Amino acid sequence: MTPEEPRHDRLHTVTITCPDDPQEWRDKARRLAAAEIPPGMIRWTETDETATDLFGTYCETTDIPPARRTVRASRAFLHLAGSVLLHRDRARFPALYRLLWRLQGAPHLMENRGDPDVHRLMIMAGQVRRDIHKMRAFVRFRHIGTPDGEERYIAWFEPDHHIVRANSSFFINRFASQNWSILTPDLCLHWNGTELSETAGARKSDAPAEDATEELWQRYYASIFNPARLKISMMVREMPRRYWKNLPEARLIPELIAGAQAREAAMVETGADPFPGPPPETLQEIAAGIATCRACPIGCNGTAAVAGQGPEKARLLIVDEQPGEAELSQGSPQTGHAAQIRSRLFPHSRITYAIKHFKFTQNGNFRLPKPADARETDICRRWLNAERRIIRPDIILALGPRAGRAILGRTPSLERERGQFIPLPDGSRLILTAHPASFNALSPESRQKAEEKLQNDLDLIPQDCLQPAPEPGLSAE
Amino acid sequence: MSSLSITERLEILADAAKYDASCASSGTDKRHSRDGKGIGSTQGSGICHAYAPDGRCISLLKILLTNHCIFDCHYCVNRKSSNVRRAKFTPEEVVDLTLSFYRRNYIEGLFLSSGIIKSSDHTMEQMTEVARSLREDHGFRGYIHLKTIPEADQDLIARAGRWADRVSINVELPTEKGLAELAPDKNGTRIENAIAHIGNVITEAKDARKRFRHAPRFAPGGQSTQMIVGADAANDSQIIGRAGLLYSRYSLRRVYYSAFSPISEASAVLPLKRPPLIREHRLYQSDWLVRFYGFSVTDVQNATDATGMLPLDIDPKLAWALRYRDSFPVDINAAPKDMLLRVPGLGTKAVGAILQARRHHRLRLDDLSRLTRSIAKIRPFVITANWKPTLLTDRIDLKKRLTPQSVQTELFT
Known part of the structure; x- marks a missing residue:
């Protein structure tokens, strides 16, 4: 054996001084492999652990024997090694070697x-890539302004692996125009608008404790969350709990989850069907039902309900918006605009209301009529729909857009949809017109025009609606 | 309106925006602001900056410019006849909010939608102004997604695309009938025409950029759309078919599904019970099958049951495999790529790894187990060097053996 012959039976200790510099490992590994030192003969260490080698079985190898072969590494291997070397697990060095x-x-x-070897390293590389990605996602800057006008954005982050330096160009590319610092336990990065500098690791208390904008962000986080769909496992998979302590929004998670069920229940409650039973089948049932209906605030305001009036087999059904004081006192539709149209033009028709109770605002001693809102109209449709099924009119005349909504289930455009027959699913046809009460506020000229338009709409109603229906039913009321 | 603080308005307008499913910030040009002018960057893939307890990612500041609306679509919480609190941002406020969130690394950019105020054109102008100001006045290079309004003037939509990375128009409901019933102010033909128009402009802009380096960009992230699932009677087969048409006709990047969820102030004509969330998930899986696994729309439709619905207990790929058992088992060491992609439990990455590895040696079951997540799911459908399923695909109880056993009971029904 010549003195130059490398000693393969000797154990080599190789120390990596800079854990996130792939180049250092690559240089050393290449020389070791070139000298044909087998994997089992190398002990890889990092700077901070050389002192803890209690038994001194390994000695630091400064003189790697000379090369005996050329080492080849594919591009795929170098790519893999580039990621794996940033992993915190010390097993990465022997596994890669x-x-x-x-x-x-x-x-x-x-x-x-x-x-198995490739598989294991692929998993490690995946963990590093994920950590790089999560740092880009979960760094949260806090803004501070100094008295001399300098502004700085400072973040505290705790990565799993040695990825801080690898991520520096991402943050420079994104935030080059602002001064920022990212503090981590191992290494801190500082950008001053033109160049990057590094300092040693820091503590969480070195970063600013708060930023006023965080509250806005928390409100956003809480509002964009949809309590109707809770998928906590999905959230935890993508935003693991260990990151939560440094995410301002994560503080809200427990209360959001706790409140979600209650919020959804409340949502369903407000949208729930107020009428659990089957719909009424006779006019008497409707009259009895509306008298006790408390499904919306109008039903609960203490006014009496007013049922429809007219023959059960009417060809024309006139739908008015809601009863007024006079109808309330008489208990039937007799004096209002709709009643006037009926008595003047269509004596054999039937009148009913979209809203069965009287909605009002109190003004001193007077109760002023107040239009029902869409939700109230939609709730009250149950009674009108039942009435339509019983009467089966050929033509429905709706006075005003709210009456239109009660028939159509949507708020119609009066200007666009009046002056024509609107076919309805049950075979009847709707004529939509303005409510005569709305003319009161108009100037004399406009009022005249509005009345002409109303008359045009009324002229659409076929002549046979003037006659009683062929088999006249009894008036229900 | 002005009496509401910015925080209150943010709450109202973010709350109103949460029914838009898309939060993607991927697929656009690569940009950066290394030059120190402006701010922001985009890369190929998006970044999800946070996750909400509903499992959805928060990548963009997703808000409405206003939730005032002159339309009355039943499924929408912001419809004219709803009693929700209304609020409005000015374009400047949205710009400031976006930038202050972006500078703190909360978001990748902005997703801006809006209720329709005054007119469609007016609303579209305001939204475009937000995007323009971000890009021109502040040099913002992050991601911008604009939800465009189909009723707006086409030139306005075209201007929006100059500033935005992605534009989208919601088709809202899978069938024309559903749209007529639930969104009376919207017009299906009009929506499709607008989608087609944007598609054309995107294609033209791409062509122009091949020839002229400085040709203006138009929505480099493409366009997407969204359908509400479970608000009308459409079945999965119809939904898949509609999505297939949209993909093929208008080269959309994505079709999003949004499971109808009970909204506060719900309209009386809507179903009260939400569809199971898993239905939305199965539709997304079927979407993946078509886009990445070489399944045709008809293939996926064949996996549905007699009522046209995908099974909820197993994924659509397994459902297809169980129906077409004679196509299995597949020889891992010999089958072509498109057959490997049809094996339940094999993803695109695993198939890529199998193709690469089998060039050098015959794969055994333990090799396969390291390439995939669950070998148990795959085993009945494959042949490897040391494994052959003995008539397993003929077993009547195969479905039961492969269906996940511990099904969580529905908590909120």
């Missing part, structure tokens, strides 16, 4: 992802 060693005899090894 073993793969490099095996690669010399099996150049296509990297293509076999099912190989």
